[in-house]
Amino acid sequence: MEPLLKVENVTKRFGGLMALAEVSFEVRPGEILGLIGPNGAGKTTMFNCIAGVYKPTSGDITFAGKDGVVRTNGLKPEKMTGLGIARTFQNIRLFGALSVLDNVRVARHCRTSSNFFGAVLRTRSQKEEEKAIIEESMRWLEFVGLAKHALDNATSLAYGNQRRLEIARALATGPKLIMLDEPAAGMNPRETRRLVDLIHAILDAGVTVVLIEHDMKLVMHICQRLAVLDHGVLIAEGVPEAVRADPQVIEAYLGRGAAHA
Amino acid sequence: MLAKLKPVLFVLAAAALAYPLMPFSNDYLLHVVTLVLVYMVLAMGLNILPGFCGLLDLGFVGFYGIGAYTSGLLTIHYGMSFWVIVPLACLNGALWGVLLGVPTLRLVGDYFAIVTFGFAELVVLFLTNEIWLTRGPLGLPGIEPVSFDFTWLNPDWYFELIGEVPYFYLAVAMVAFVWLVMRRIEDSRLGRAWFAIREDTLAAASCGVNILRYKVIAFAISAGIGALGGAFYARWSLFLSPDMFKFWESFLVLCMVVLGGLGNIAGALVGAVVLIVLGEGLREILPILGLAPETRFLAYGLIMVLIMRFKPAGFFPAIATASARNPLIKDLKKRLAGYASGEKSGTAA
Numbered sequence: 001m002e003p004l005l006k007v008e009n010v011t012k013r014f015g016g017l018m019a020l021a022e023v024s025f026e027v028r029p030g031e032i033l034g035l036i037g038p039n040g041a042g043k044t045t046m047f048n049c050i051a052g053v054y055k056p057t058s059g060d061i062t063f064a065g066k067d068g069v070v071r072t073n074g075l076k077p078e079k080m081t082g083l084g085i086a087r088t089f090q091n092i093r094l095f096g097a098l099s100v101l102d103n104v105r106v107a108r109h110c111r112t113s114s115n116f117f118g119a120v121l122r123t124r125s126q127k128e129e130e131k132a133i134i135e136e137s138m139r140w141l142e143f144v145g146l147a148k149h150a151l152d153n154a155t156s157l158a159y160g161n162q163r164r165l166e167i168a169r170a171l172a173t174g175p176k177l178i179m180l181d182e183p184a185a186g187m188n189p190r191e192t193r194r195l196v197d198l199i200h201a202i203l204d205a206g207v208t209v210v211l212i213e214h215d216m217k218l219v220m221h222i223c224q225r226l227a228v229l230d231h232g233v234l235i236a237e238g239v240p241e242a243v244r245a246d247p248q249v250i251e252a253y254l255g256r257g258a259a260h261a
Numbered sequence: 262m263l264a265k266l267k268p269v270l271f272v273l274a275a276a277a278l279a280y281p282l283m284p285f286s287n288d289y290l291l292h293v294v295t296l297v298l299v300y301m302v303l304a305m306g307l308n309i310l311p312g313f314c315g316l317l318d319l320g321f322v323g324f325y326g327i328g329a330y331t332s333g334l335l336t337i338h339y340g341m342s343f344w345v346i347v348p349l350a351c352l353n354g355a356l357w358g359v360l361l362g363v364p365t366l367r368l369v370g371d372y373f374a375i376v377t378f379g380f381a382e383l384v385v386l387f388l389t390n391e392i393w394l395t396r397g398p399l400g401l402p403g404i405e406p407v408s409f410d411f412t413w414l415n416p417d418w419y420f421e422l423i424g425e426v427p428y429f430y431l432a433v434a435m436v437a438f439v440w441l442v443m444r445r446i447e448d449s450r451l452g453r454a455w456f457a458i459r460e461d462t463l464a465a466a467s468c469g470v471n472i473l474r475y476k477v478i479a480f481a482i483s484a485g486i487g488a489l490g491g492a493f494y495a496r497w498s499l500f501l502s503p504d505m506f507k508f509w510e511s512f513l514v515l516c517m518v519v520l521g522g523l524g525n526i527a528g529a530l531v532g533a534v535v536l537i538v539l540g541e542g543l544r545e546i547l548p549i550l551g552l553a554p555e556t557r558f559l560a561y562g563l564i565m566v567l568i569m570r571f572k573p574a575g576f577f578p579a580i581a582t583a584s585a586r587n588p589l590i591k592d593l594k595k596r597l598a599g600y601a602s603g604e605k606s607g608t609a610a
Binding site for chain 1: 442445446449450451452453454456457459460461463464465466467468469470471472478482524580581584587589590593594597600
């Protein structure tokens with residue numbers, strides 16, 4: 001099957017620090033890919049390269065969006081969102097002073113078009129667009145189970161719900177691929193179970209998922225495939241069972257010698 | 262609380278609108294109120310940058326000056342009508358906003374503030390030194406007042422606005438217009454993009470907002486509104502000089518916005534009233550106390566210190582309040598109320 005996202009020999013340097021070295025993997029449509037690795041392995045850097053926050057020093061990232069396969073290196077984040085890649089952040093980045101609904105409404109920006117004149121003159125098309133924005137936003141808030149909080153302030157939500165709101169916001173951009181950066185971080189077991197259900201629902205909605213996660217139980221349970229990074233190098237890729245047994249992976253997590261212990 | 266105040270505010274507004282027509286109305290008071298209205302326009306214009314987008318702009322007065330001189334020069338040299346000049350001045354202000362914004366809006370925070378500060382200084386230097394155009398420090402006297410020219414309908418219908426009363430109403434109309442524009446922008450795709458930039462630039466970009474473009478739009482609109490205030494001011498005061506557009510004015514308008522609450526349009530209006538009335542009041546009171554009128558700047562400084570200490574978010578900290586009035590949101594609110602009281606929400610997860 002044609003991969004949705006293809007990462008080929010991507011290197012990212014920050015001065016003398018090699019954050020990613022010749023990393024290659026692919027994401028297939030309709031799967032959940034887990035990107036794992038110890039702290040500082042370069043997982044979030046990889047996300048940032050894919051999302052357009054960083055430009056890879058070398059290598060290619062191609063994405064099969066609506067307009068066919070596009071090489072996306074160096075495209076800006078808003079462009080990537082437009083192409084159909086949405087993301088959440090490791091440390092929650094909500095628009096704190098805005099309401100829950102407004103957070104999601106902002107995400108419709110890339111799929112709507114009314115401008116200054118529409119806003120001031122309140123043209124019919126602007127009004128219809130606003131109505132559609134609210135409908136679509138409420139649909140995604142209902143999807144993550146936050147509809148009843150729609151008009152509350154975003155920062156008034158409980159921690160787990162703030163994470164869910166970030167996911168709703170990402171989904172509202174109409175993506176083909178969603179990248180979740182440690183979605184279960186700081187969640188209690190109940191919240192984590194609800195998150196697993198939510199991720200399956202996202203998949204059912206036709207959106208491919210890539211996630212960074214440290215909760216190994218969660219990762220092994222829901223991911224079809226895993227890619228393992230260590231010190232910026234891809235050390236393993238494959239189904240969870242194979243990756244778990246890989247000596248290099250065990251070494252990366254537990255230290256040299258552990259693989260043979 | 263605001264709902265209870267509504268009738269009171271309504272009566273106050275009606276009284277203020279009727280006051281100039283009363284036989285006991287006072288020209289000085291009207292002048293001060295008109296000045297307040299001009300600063301309301303400026304405060305609403307500036308509010309877009311630090312309030313909506315989180316950009317510290319110390320050079321707003323530059324656009325005010327550009328608008329005022331555009332208006333003054335077009336009047337003196339070409340005798341254009343005020344109604345033609347206003348859009349031209351706004352466009353000229355917005356043009357300079359774009360010219361300044363495109364290269365500099367890539368800067369963030371303090372660096373950007375310094376650039377805008379430099380721009381305002383440049384405008385003053387230009388106005389002072391380009392004597393062939395602006396007559397420099399001599400200023401521009403003899404600007405025609407605003408007039409209505411209906412002679413194409415009836416040869417007798419030519420009305421010149423003289424005295425404070427018509428300008429008061431003109432300024433009220435201007436404030437109402439800018440208020441309406443700002444409220445509508447606040448509750449729109451454009452306004453939400455700005456708020457997103459203010460709250461979290463990276464998250465805004467990953468929602469698909471082109472950060473630079475929306476900052477430039479904000480800068481252009483803000484500059485256009487500043488120029489609108491300037492265009493009115495030129496035709497009202499009938500005299501312009503470069504020292505009317507010194508850095509101090511930028512700071513004053515910024516204080517109004519901060520005092521009212523960054524990002525809150527009503528707050529900008531309240532800030533304008535408080536600071537202008539305070540300034541005029543102190544100008545009267547301080548000489549009685551044996552102090553120079555200039556010591557009022559000390560009072561401004563003290564007020565800013567006190568506000569930052571006790572109310573750092575200003576008097577009206579809420580942002581994006583306009584959408585609560587949108588019928589679509591009101592409708593949603595009703596639906597949600599039904600939702601909560603009815604069956605528990607059936608959700609995907």
